[in-house]
Amino acid sequence: MVDGVILAGGMARRMGGNDKGLVELAGKPMIAHAIDRISPQVTQVLINANRNQDSYAEFGYQVFNDNESGYLGPLAGMVTALAKTQADYVMVVPCDCPLLPTDLFIRLHAALVAQQAELAVASDGEREQPVVLLLTPKLLTSMQAFLDAGNRKIDDWYAAHRYAVAEFSDQPDAFVNVNTPEQKQRLAQAIAR
Numbered sequence: 001m002v003d004g005v006i007l008a009g010g011m012a013r014r015m016g017g018n019d020k021g022l023v024e025l026a027g028k029p030m031i032a033h034a035i036d037r038i039s040p041q042v043t044q045v046l047i048n049a050n051r052n053q054d055s056y057a058e059f060g061y062q063v064f065n066d067n068e069s070g071y072l073g074p075l076a077g078m079v080t081a082l083a084k085t086q087a088d089y090v091m092v093v094p095c096d097c098p099l100l101p102t103d104l105f106i107r108l109h110a111a112l113v114a115q116q117a118e119l120a121v122a123s124d125g126e127r128e129q130p131v132v133l134l135l136t137p138k139l140l141t142s143m144q145a146f147l148d149a150g151n152r153k154i155d156d157w158y159a160a161h162r163y164a165v166a167e168f169s170d171q172p173d174a175f176v177n178v179n180t181p182e183q184k185q186r187l188a189q190a191i192a193r
């Protein structure tokens with residue numbers, strides 16, 4: 001079993017505070033693009049959101065918040081997901097990457113197994129994508145302790161583990177990420193072409 005967790009719990013300051021997952025891109029809310037890419041690959045989709053939960057629930061999937069006071073960053077969403085999952089794996093993706101690979105799970109899993117790793121992270125060939133991870137529930141204790149100690153940087157957390165890297169250099173746009181209204185407009189134009 002694989003839970004696909006879509007992180008939509010940020011403040012989206014660069015988007016002017018508009019809830020990024022609900023902002024429209026090419027005719028549908030941004031998170032709907034991630035759902036379309038991820039849902040065929042996982043057993044169930046879970047949405048991690050800290051506001052507008054009723055709107056997120058309309059997509060038909062379970063919605064959960066960070067269970068922490070304040071916005072502590074994506075790690076807080078991941079910790080909560082690992083604490084509640086019943087699945088063998090949790091695949092985490094952000095809500096603001098509309099072109100995620102349709103073979104994301106299979107390749108993260110293959111890398112994890114081949115490299116006998118504890119987790120796998122995606123890379124675009126140049127940079128690791130710290131919010132695109134394949135995790136197992138065993139990692140909860142370590143992630144919770146890292147967060148409780150005041151740490152927030154995901155790559156610092158996983159660097160202390162045996163981690164595999166799955167490269168997607170064959171899909172150069174896979175992790176194109178939308179943070180600002182200008183980036184959103186550029187991507188909408190590219191999708192329309």
Ligand SMILES: Nc1nc2c(ncn2[C@@H]2O[C@H](COP(=O)(O)OP(=O)(O)OP(=O)(O)O)[C@@H](O)[C@H]2O)c(=O)[nH]1
Nearest residue numbers: 008009010011012013014071072073074077094095
């Ligand atoms: N659960 C949760 N997810 C978060 C939090 N902060 C960011 N994220 C998610 O992590 C991913 C990357 O977030 P960023 O773009 O760095 O942060 P953001 O808050 O969405 O946007 P900015 O405020 O413009 O930096 C997105 O999917 C966010 O929804 C948080 O405090 N909790």
